[in-house]
Each structure stands twice: as C-alpha cells, then as structure tokens.
Amino acid sequence: METFQALLARKLAEALSAADLPPAGSVTPATDPRFGDYQTNTALVLAKQLGENPRALAQKIIERLDVSDCCDPPQIAGAGFINLTLRPETIAAKGAELLRDERLGVEKATEPKRIVIDFGSPNVAKPMHVGHIRSTVLGDALARIASFLGHEVIRDNHIGDWGTQFGMVIYGWKNLLDRPALERDPIAELVRIYKETNEKAAADSKVREAVREELVKLQAGDPENFSIWKETVDLSMKEFERAYQVLDIHYDIQRGESFYNDRLSAVVERLLKSKIAEISEGAVCVFFRDIPELAEKPAIIRKSDGGFNYATTDVATVDYRIQDLKADTVWLVVGAPQILHFKQIIAIARREGYTADFRHITFGSILGEDRKLMKTRSGENVPLRDLLDEAVQRARKIIEEKNPDLSESEKIDIAQKVGIGAVKYYDLSQYRMTDYIFSWERMLSFQGNTAPYLQNAYVRIRSIFRKAAVAAPLWGAPEDAKLVLAAPEEENLATRLCQFAEVVPTVLNDFRPNILANYLFELANSFHAFYEACPVLKSEEPARSSRLALCELTARVLHRGLDLLGIAVPEKM
RNA sequence: GCGCCCAUAGCUCAGCCGGAUAGAGCAUCGGAUUUCUAAUCCGACGGUCGGAGGUUCGAGUCCUCCUGGGCGCGCCA
16 A cells, blocks of 8 residues: 555656656655645755756646645745645545555565564573663564564574673582572572672682683583583573563574584684684784774684683674574664674674675663663662563552552553553653653653553543444444544544554664654544544544544554554553 | 764653754643543743854754763773
C-alpha cells in the first residue's frame, strides 16, 4: 500500500519530468496545518540550482502536477513552497483501506537485509543494573522494528563471560564461598566474593599472585577452574533470563565472549600473516597510520604476555557474524565510551575486506536526580531487578487508587504492563544520545508523553467496545466499514492514522525509536481530542460506524506501535 | 594534548534529510464533566535555541572558533 507521502512524491516526480526539470527536493508532512497536509520545497531547491525565480518555477511545476484525484488544487506559498491538502474523502478511503490491512499500511523493505543486532551484553557474576536498560530496550525495539519491516534479524547477546575478572571470582569461590548464601541469591554471593577478593588482593601481593594463577589455570583449561567458571555462567544466565522474561525480551542466539576463545589464536596469526598486524613492544598490534583519528591509537590484539583481550574477541566476533551468520549488516548497540574501540574493530574488518555495513549505535547515560550517573544511596549501581520491581509496585499502587474494583489477577497483569512499559517508554521516547534524568513521577504520569498515557488511550477504546458488546456482540469494527470525516477531530485523527506507515521506516534512518514514540503520543492526543468531541456509541449512523472504525484503527495502531517498542497494552487499567 | 558526545521555556524533553511565525509535558493561571475510564480535553503565560563569526533565498539543524559539562585515548572489558 502506497503512503500519501510516496504517492505525492511519485506524482511530483512525474510533473518534474513532464516539465523537463531534474528531480529535486522532497515531499514532507506540512510543518503547520495552515500549509495543508504535505509540502514540497522542490521549487526552492531547483531555483537555487538553475538560478531561476522559485515562485515561477513552482508555478511551472504545479501546472503539470496532477493531484486532482486526491488533493485540492496545489497552492504556492511563501518563498516558493508548494502546499498540498488531501481531501477528506481521500483520507476516509485510505482509512477504510487500512482497516483491511494487517500491516496498517507499512510496506516491507524492498531490499531485506540480514541484520545481526548486538545488544544487552550483561557481564557474568555481576548483577544487571540500570546501565543495561538503554542497550537492552533500544536494541530490542530496533530488532522489532527491523523485523516488522521485513528484514531478517538475528538478536545476539554478546555476554561478558570471559576475562580477567574470573581470576578473582575463582579465588573467591575457592576461599570465601558461602554455599547456602549462593543458593539463596547466587549473584549477590558472587559479587560478595569478588569484592572481598578484590580488597584482599589490593592489600596482599600473595593474594594478587594467587588470583593471577587461578586465571592462568582457567585459560589453560584446568578442569576444576573450568567447572567453577561454568557454574557461575549458568547461575548468571538464569538471572539474566528472569530479567528478560520480565522485560519480554528474546534473543535468537547468545554467543558470549567465551564462544570465541578457540578462534583467537587463528585471528592473530591471520592478521600477522596478512601484515595487517605487527609486533610492537612485545604485543601484537594493528596500527592505523592512514586514518588520522586513529593514527596514534593502535589496537592490541595480543598482549605481550601472550594473552588475548577484548579486541581479539571482537575481531573474531566480526568474522563469525559475517562468515558464519552471513550478516549484511551488524548493529552494535553499545554505549558511547566504546566508540574508539569499535572504530578500530570496524577499520580492521575493512582491511580484511569485509564489506558489510557496521553501525555502532551509541546512547547517553541514565542520570539520577542529582544529574550524576544514577547510583544507589551507597554509591553502587542500581540493580535492574530492584528497579523493575519498584516500577511494578508503583504502577500497582496507582492502579489501586484509580480503579480499586479490578480483580487481583487483573491488577497483577496491569501493574506489570504499566510499570515495565513506563520504564521502557521513558527511555525510548527520548533521543538516544541525550543523557536523561530518571524520574518515577514523570514516567508513571498519565499526562504527557508516557506509556500510561498511551496505554490509557488504548484502554478507553477497548472500553467502548466492551460497552457496545452489551447491546450486541461487537469486539471490533467490521472490515467493510465506511469512514465519514465530518468533524475536524475525526479528520485529524484519520490523517494521523494514515501517517503510521510513513513514520515506522524512518526510525531506522538514524536508529531513533523516539520518532515512533512521538508519533504515538500525537496519535493518542488526537484520539483524546476526538473522544472528547465525538460521542461514539450514542451517535447516529453513519457517524457511529465510522467512529467505531476510527476507534478500531486507533487501537490497532497504538497496539502495534507500542509492540514495536516492546511495550504491552492492558485491556483495562 | 588529541578525539567523540551534549548544551533549546522555570523544570523534563521533542525538533530525521537545512524550510515558512522553534513545539510538547510538568509547574503557574483560567475554563469544560447529569458522559463511551476527568487517568481526559480546551485556552493563557512562558525562548537573545550556550557565545561569536561564516555558508545559504532560508540555520536550532551545516562549517570554523570559543565557553561549559560528560566520556575516551597501547597491553581491563
């Protein structure tokens, strides 16, 4: 199904061709209702290129622009904009068409790609904390959107399950472990033994030496240390799974760092052989002397003591994703501090001849009310589990105040959807690069650009259909419903519904789910205005059927849109 | 020292490819409910878009410099 934007762009291109003009400019949604529904700056762009008068060019263009089947006559305005206004019956017809379309008008990508999305990536033997929210929630939303757009998505959790910290963990396990505590709360106990070992090591060189030996033994494949390592990984994975269940996040594969261990030496040998890497001060390094910003920043892929590091692992990871998974594109949803590291990794991939499209998708930090990195009162990372529990509890409290008649099972379900949805939406509704201040009050507010506000719009619609079903079974509008757009609120709502298909693909231009979030907020806003102005069930035909259809479509778009963000909607709240 | 990111209303944030008079929410003030969830809606108030130059018909958006904040920069991940 062609969007209005695509339709008008096509007609504009035809007009330009008929006028012997080169393609230029673009058709965009109007910046102000006074300018109609869509506008194009084509005449302005061409005027610059050709050195002609923009308004005269605009005139020449609209003489050949045939939009009589969908729009009022095009208007020239301002410096030479061409404004286009859709006719209500055009919008009504599109709305009726959307009602029959499972995809709500969203076209699949013309060139589907195989995309590996690397997001989340928690560390073993450490609790997931507030810092994991952005990567996890953003990566999941991008995966859902890319998948809906017809791409083949492989969600990969690149778990931090290998590294020098295991020297500490294994030493602590052997010397400090409290078994009953481990059974009660595995992660807490792992953290405790890690911390205590760290303190001992700081004070005592013998402990430092012992820790190092444990690490060497693990890396050499010592059976006891390996089984301790394996157990910590298994315990951690169980903990991660719990969080992912609460967050409704699902991975296709979970290739931790350890997965690449037996590929590392081959990676280094290959890079040495191809002269991409060289030996410097005893370490194997890759220099980027021809890339100014990396000229003095070599990547070390084998330490002078012979050990491998995370750069080695990431080079192997690139290999695996391209060679084994056959990815066209790799999206790395990893925080901004690793920009330099990934520039190096991607530069190495280029030298190895990989042509895949690598995107490092970075994001800002979550701050506390004090505008510093969000921490607990004692200065520690806020455990994700505690944060999600609190979200659900707070949502529950609000629901009990506002709607005490709900059953217990309904309250549990709603608190879950509202609380978790609020956390996710608060994150996704903001531009990913900005640091944001975490605020329960704001994210759980029923006013403004929040999950509860959007969920409430959906709930109100469902309530209408429940009420309608008392008189006669009706759980949704019939697919052959006709739209009649009389009131301005009806036309405005219908117009917005038609824009869903235009908005969804733009999210991937620059990986900005907040564009979709903003759209959904405006949609809910338009719906509420409609809801205030236009009674549904009490209205006469044909308005009643038309309004029911608008409600149905709005509910579907809200449901689908929130689903693309990874957010669930309750039927009541 | 070098590099990356950020700076928009009192507060929290939008503003994708440069477009017309820079928008929301909160807060403040004023309205709307015998109602399908008022958990909402309508209106008012509120801005030298950190500063200075530049490119352009047109700059919050692009370029240069400066200020302030965050992060990173050879053997942690």
